[in-house]
Amino acid sequence: MNESRAFCPRCGEPMPDRSASDASDADGTGSDDHRDDVADPLRPGAEVEICDSCYFDDFDFVDAPDRIDVRVCAQCGAVHRGNRWVDVGAEDYTDVAVEEVSEALGVHVDVEDVAWQVEPEQVDQNTIRMHCYFTGVARGTPVEEQVTVPVRIARQTCTRCGRIAGDYYASIVQIRAEKRTPTTEEIDRAKEIANTTVAEMEATGDRNAFVTEMSETDDGLNIRVSTNKIGKKISNKMIQEFGGTVNDAETLVTEDSDGNEVYRVTFAVRLPPYRPGDIIDLVDDDQGPVLVRSARGNLKGTRVRTGERYEASYEEGNAPEARKLGEREDAVETTVVTVEDENAVQVLDPETYQAKTVSRPDYFDPDAETVPALKSRAGLHILPDPDPDSVGDADANEPYDPYANPPEGDESDA
Ligand SMILES: [Zn+2]
Numbered sequence: 053m054n055e056s057r058a059f060c061p062r063c064g065e066p067m068p069d070r071s072a073s074d075a076s077d078a079d080g081t082g083s084d085d086h087r088d089d090v091a092d093p094l095r096p097g098a099e100v101e102i103c104d105s106c107y108f109d110d111f112d113f114v115d116a117p118d119r120i121d122v123r124v125c126a127q128c129g130a131v132h133r134g135n136r137w138v139d140v141g142a143e144d145y146t147d148v149a150v151e152e153v154s155e156a157l158g159v160h161v162d163v164e165d166v167a168w169q170v171e172p173e174q175v176d177q178n179t180i181r182m183h184c185y186f187t188g189v190a191r192g193t194p195v196e197e198q199v200t201v202p203v204r205i206a207r208q209t210c211t212r213c214g215r216i217a218g219d220y221y222a223s224i225v226q227i228r229a230e231k232r233t234p235t236t237e238e239i240d241r242a243k244e245i246a247n248t249t250v251a252e253m254e255a256t257g258d259r260n261a262f263v264t265e266m267s268e269t270d271d272g273l274n275i276r277v278s279t280n281k282i283g284k285k286i287s288n289k290m291i292q293e294f295g296g297t298v299n300d301a302e303t304l305v306t307e308d309s310d311g312n313e314v315y316r317v318t319f320a321v322r323l324p325p326y327r328p329g330d331i332i333d334l335v336d337d338d339q340g341p342v343l344v345r346s347a348r349g350n351l352k353g354t355r356v357r358t359g360e361r362y363e364a365s366y367e368e369g370n371a372p373e374a375r376k377l378g379e380r381e382d383a384v385e386t387t388v389v390t391v392e393d394e395n396a397v398q399v400l401d402p403e404t405y406q407a408k409t410v411s412r413p414d415y416f417d418p419d420a421e422t423v424p425a426l427k428s429r430a431g432l433h434i435l436p437d438p439d440p441d442s443v444g445d446a447d448a449n450e451p452y453d454p455y456a457n458p459p460e461g462d463e464s465d466a
């Protein structure tokens with residue numbers, strides 16, 4: 053039966069002596085990885101080798117399509133692959149064409165040491181002819197092939213860009229505040245959160261994340277976004293930073309082509325009525341005004357008459373019944389005339405410049421020549437020295453917080 057190995061089963065020519073390469077066959081299976089085995093028509097199931105000449109007659113080094121059509125989004129450069137749009141990060145259409153060609157071309161599995169070069173030739177605005185030159189080694193013989201594949205670019209609009217252009221949105225975040233309008237700082241922060249949330253989701257490859265529109269209204273800000281998930285993220289982040297509550301409500305908008313109901317979710321964020329830095333006068337309370345330190349969870353602050361700590365009850369939450377007297381920024385530096393005793397200090401009234409006795413909070417520094425004081429409907433009160441870093445974001449964990457009372461073991465703003 054040695055004859056079957058000695059003659060090519062296809063052309064009948066004698067095969068070159070193979071004993072040398074069989075001897076070097078390390079795995080002992082008697083087959084050589086460089087050799088293509090084909091079925092012997094006389095003995096089905098058995099595999100025999102054909103000669104190099106027959107092998108290369110059928111050999112197709114490079115498998116290339118006649119042409120490649122690429123759909124590219126003219127807005128964002130995304131490329132349509134399979135049944136979806138993907139971001140390829142291509143600089144220009146030539147880049148896209150090179151990438152698509154390298155995806156579309158195939159080389160014979162037997163070829164080793166494959167190398168290729170491509171030379172794009174811009175034929176017209178939408179056609180790039182790709183001249184590709186391949187080299188490799190098959191059956192120990194160097195092989196090369198040159199193929200030219202025209203790439204046709206079709207400029208289209210991807211789903212995402214189409215939705216953006218069509219003002220599509222799935223969710224609205226309404227930023228409002230209890231008994232007041234949101235401040236510029238809160239509005240700006242909400243916009244920033246919306247943009248970073250979307251940017252973070254885009255960075256993870258989410259093509260459906262975008263802000264459709266942000267519009268300021270008389271009572272706050274409306275943010276329209278492309279998915280409910282983004283709406284939820286933005287509203288949660290807002291109340292995490294500023295306190296307050298969020299309620300979501302679904303509205304049936306339409307049915308999609310499969311008859312599924314499509315809902316749009318509105319997230320109504322209500323920021324707390326008072327902000328860190330506000331000075332408020334609590335109703336039904338005779339212990340003096342409170343400088344608000346935190347509005348996350350229950351409202352917390354400092355009594356400006358004594359320096360004592362204040363925290364609203366669970367029932368009152370962030371909205372105890374109170375009147376706002378002013379803000380930290382309204383305080384003016386006032387000259388200390390004399391320290392009367394443990395409970396009283398004389399300062400100059402910032403409006404009349406007459407000496408006036410006021411209560412002495414425990415944060416008062418007896419060596420100070422001037423102190424910030426707020427004159428309001430509730431009288432004249434000494435405020436803690438401002439720390440610009442903590443205004444608006446006072447937190448019990450901060451190393452120094454003029455609004456804070458000595459920390460208590462179980463204190464938490466969470
Ligand atoms: Zn042959």
Ligand SMILES: [Zn+2]
Pocket residue numbers: 125126127128129130209210211212213214
């Ligand atoms: Zn696009």
